[in-house]
Each structure stands twice: as C-alpha cells, then as structure tokens.
Amino acid sequence: MSMITAKAHTPGPFVSPLAMLYTSTVTRVITEFEREKRGIFKPAKKLGPQCLPYKRTKDLIRKVDAATSVDNPPTLDQMAERYDVSERTIRRVLSKNLQSDLLKKTKTHALSNKQAQQRLDRGPRFLKLLGGDRWKYVVSFDEFWLSMNDCGGIRDCYYRKKGKPVPESRTKKWKQKFPKKVMCAAGVSYRGPTSIYFVPPTSKVDSAFFLNNIVKPIVEKDIPRLYPGEEHKVILHFDSASSHTTPAVYSYLKSKKVKYIGKEDWMANSPDLSPMDFGPNGIFKKSMFKKKPKGIPGLQRAARQVWKEFPLSVCRNVMKSWKGRVIQMVDAKGFQIENSKK
Numbered sequence: 001m002s003m004i005t006a007k008a009h010t011p012g013p014f015v016s017p018l019a020m021l022y023t024s025t026v027t028r029v030i031t032e033f034e035r036e037k038r039g040i041f042k043p044a045k046k047l048g049p050q051c052l053p054y055k056r057t058k059d060l061i062r063k064v065d066a067a068t069s070v071d072n073p074p075t076l077d078q079m080a081e082r083y084d085v086s087e088r089t090i091r092r093v094l095s096k097n098l099q100s101d102l103l104k105k106t107k108t109h110a111l112s113n114k115q116a117q118q119r120l121d122r123g124p125r126f127l128k129l130l131g132g133d134r135w136k137y138v139v140s141f142d143e144f145w146l147s148m149n150d151c152g153g154i155r156d157c158y159y160r161k162k163g164k165p166v167p168e169s170r171t172k173k174w175k176q177k178f179p180k181k182v183m184c185a186a187g188v189s190y191r192g193p194t195s196i197y198f199v200p201p202t203s204k205v206d207s208a209f210f211l212n213n214i215v216k217p218i219v220e221k222d223i224p225r226l227y228p229g230e231e232h233k234v235i236l237h238f239d240s241a242s243s244h245t246t247p248a249v250y251s252y253l254k255s256k257k258v259k260y261i262g263k264e265d266w267m268a269n270s271p272d273l274s275p276m277d278f279g280p281n282g283i284f285k286k287s288m289f290k291k292k293p294k295g296i297p298g299l300q301r302a303a304r305q306v307w308k309e310f311p312l313s314v315c316r317n318v319m320k321s322w323k324g325r326v327i328q329m330v331d332a333k334g335f336q337i338e339n340s341k342k
Contacts, residue, residue: 055089056097064093068100076102106339109271119267120334123326126265129235130323137227138261138319140237141187141194141218142276143205146303148179151291182296185214186307187222188280188315194222196307198300207246215249219258236260237275240268272337273325279318284310 032042060083067074067082080087094100111119130138158170183199197214199205215236223234236253238244240263253260271277284306291302328337 055085056093060085061093061097064090065098108336108338109269111269111335115269116334119270119329122265122267123330126267127323127326129261129265134235135319135322136190137233138235138237139187139189139194139218139223140275141185142239142274143183143185144281145181146184146288146299147181148299149175150285150288151293151299151302153290153292180296182299184303187218188275188318189226190316190319191226192312192315193307193310194218196304201296205243207243207248210243211249211252215252219256232257234258239274240266273329275318275322278325280310280314283314
C-alpha cells in the first residue's frame with residue numbers, strides 16, 4: 001500500500017497529518033461520506049452486555065471444585081441450575097480455573113470387595129499356569145447369546161443435507177424387545193478358533209449337555225485339528241459355571257488325559273480376563289452386524305460362515321494379551337481393569 005504525502009508549506013520539521021494516512025483509509029472515509037449524503041448511514045456498532053457482575057467468583061469455583069471431587073458428581077446442567085449460572089460458565093470454571101476435563105466413566109462388570117480379593121489371591125497362581133509358552137497351548141471357550149438384534153445393519157446415525165428432505169426410515173432405529181436368539185459356544189487358541197456350536201432352544205445347558213455337545217467335540221475334533229501331534233500339551237480353559245465343573249466333566253477330561261484349568265485356579269466373575277469375553281465375542285458380533293438372516297436357521301448359517309472366517313491374527317493377539325491383563329488386574333488389587341485402558 002502507498003501512503004499519501006503532502007508538501008509542507010512552511011519550513012522546518014513539520015509533517016502534514018495526511019502523510020500518515022493510507023490510501024485505503026482515505027477511500028473508506030470518502031465512500032462513507034458519499035453514502036451519508038445519499039441518506040445511507042453506517043449502523044451503530046453493537047456492543048455486548050457491559051458492566052455485568054463477574055460470575056466466576058471464588059465462591060462458585062470452590063463449590064464446583066467440591067461438587068466434582070466425589071465418586072458420583074452432578075452433570076453440567078445440574079450444577080448450572082444449582083448455582084444459578086449458565087453451563088458455559090460451569091465449563092469455564094472447570095477448564096480455566098480448575099484445569100479439569102469432563103470424561104465418561106467406563107462400563108464394567110460389578111465386583112464386590114470379596115470377589116476382588118478372590119481375583120487378587122488367584123491371579124499369581126493363574127499366571128504360573130500360563131508361564132513359559134504354555135499359554136500358546138490353551139484352548140479357552142465359553143457360551144454366549146446371539147440374537148437377531150445383533151444383525152440387520154441399522155446404525156446409530158444418519159446425515160441430513162441442507163435443502164433435501166430425509167426419508168423417515170433413516171431417522172429412527174429400533175430393536176425387538178424379545179428377539180429370536182440362540183446360545184452359541186466357541187473357543188479360541190493361539191492356533192486359531194474352534195468350531196462354533198449351538199444350543200437348541202428347547203435344550204438346557206446342564207452338565208450332560210455341556211459334556212456331550214461342547215466338551216467332547218472340542219476334545220475329539222478341534223484339538224486334533226488345531227494341535228496335530230501335540231494334543232498332550234493342550235490345556236482347556238472354561239469358566240466356573242456349575243454345569244462346567246461337575247465330577248462328570250472332570251472325570252471325562254482325566255480319562256482322555258486332557259489338562260484343564262480347574263475352578264480353584266480360575267478367577268471367577270472375570271469377563272475382563274476371559275479371552276472370549278474381552279476379544280472374539282465383540283469382534284464376532286460386529287461382523288454379524290452386516291448380516292440379515294431370517295429365523296434361527298438363517299442366524300446359525302450366518303454365524304457359522306462368519307466364525308469360520310474369524311482371523312487367526314485376532315486369536316493370537318487375544319492370547320498374547322492374556323497374561324498382561326491378569327498382571328494389570330493384580331496391580332489393580334483385584335478390581336476391574338477396563339477403566340485403566342483409556
């Protein structure tokens with residue numbers, strides 16, 4: 001930009017004020033003057049509220065600090081209503097005065113102090129069972145429910161473009177209150193997944209059913225397929241449900257010379273430590289999300305297909321992380337570990 005200069009009419013160091021003006025400034029002033037002559041006036045500058053009392057007082061900061069230092073703190077809108085200020089003021093107190101962030105709690109399973117102590121007592125002993133490369137020979141399996149609500153591909157969100165109507169079908173998501181479902185049983189190992197087994201809707205998973213329809217097929221079919229020539233090294237792991245830990249189940253495993261992790265060595269109430277729960281179960285259901293089966297037979301066919309294609313890499317990563325999770329649990333004095341993984 002150029003500057004307008006003016007010759008001085010008097011000798012000496014005097015400099016005309018016009019010498020300090022930019023041409024853009026002069027042009028703007030002339031334009032505004034011409035608009036005013038035509039009756040077009042520049043609107044008055046709008047100022048925000050002035051001289052309002054300061055909201056973030058020491059008393060408010062103290063109250064917010066006390067309210068957010070408990071196990072079950074109030075929400076932002078609850079504090080705003082309680083202290084008669086806006087949510088924005090509460091946010092500023094948290095960020096600028098208290099240097100505090102609002103985070104969501106992690107959803108975990110419930111644990112009593114007694115259950116946590118049991119986990120803590122058994123954790124070191126369980127780590128010894130996985131010592132060396134023995135964890136590579138563990139086959140861990142469990143039952144889980146699979147329902148029609150796990151399929152169908154209805155996502156939680158939709159997009160609305162400006163000026164274009166959105167079909168009503170995109171704006172809502174629903175779930176059946178009592179969906180058709182089937183109980184499945186499957187397992188993982190460092191060598192890959194076992195087959196997937198289904199419990200007929202009319203059957204009850206008692207000790208006899210668990211032994212004949214789940215344990216025996218895994219021992220007689222899956223283990224020889226996954227560990228050919230090394231069956232004697234395999235260790236079975238399953239939870240401590242009453243139908244799993246009967247003398248009939250243990251007697252069969254001993255007769256087949258199959259090693260297993262007994263209920264006295266496993267940490268009960270531990271979905272965060274069970275490989276099927278903290279790994280494959282959720283990944284499997286995410287893969288089932290895109291399927292659209294019809295009826296229980298269609299649901300079972302889709303489940304077989306998805307489980308058959310379950311990645312070996314996922315199985316190995318899950319088994320590799322097992323010991324680390326148990327160590328984290330011991331460090332957490334037996335309590336949940338999911339909240340420490342953020």
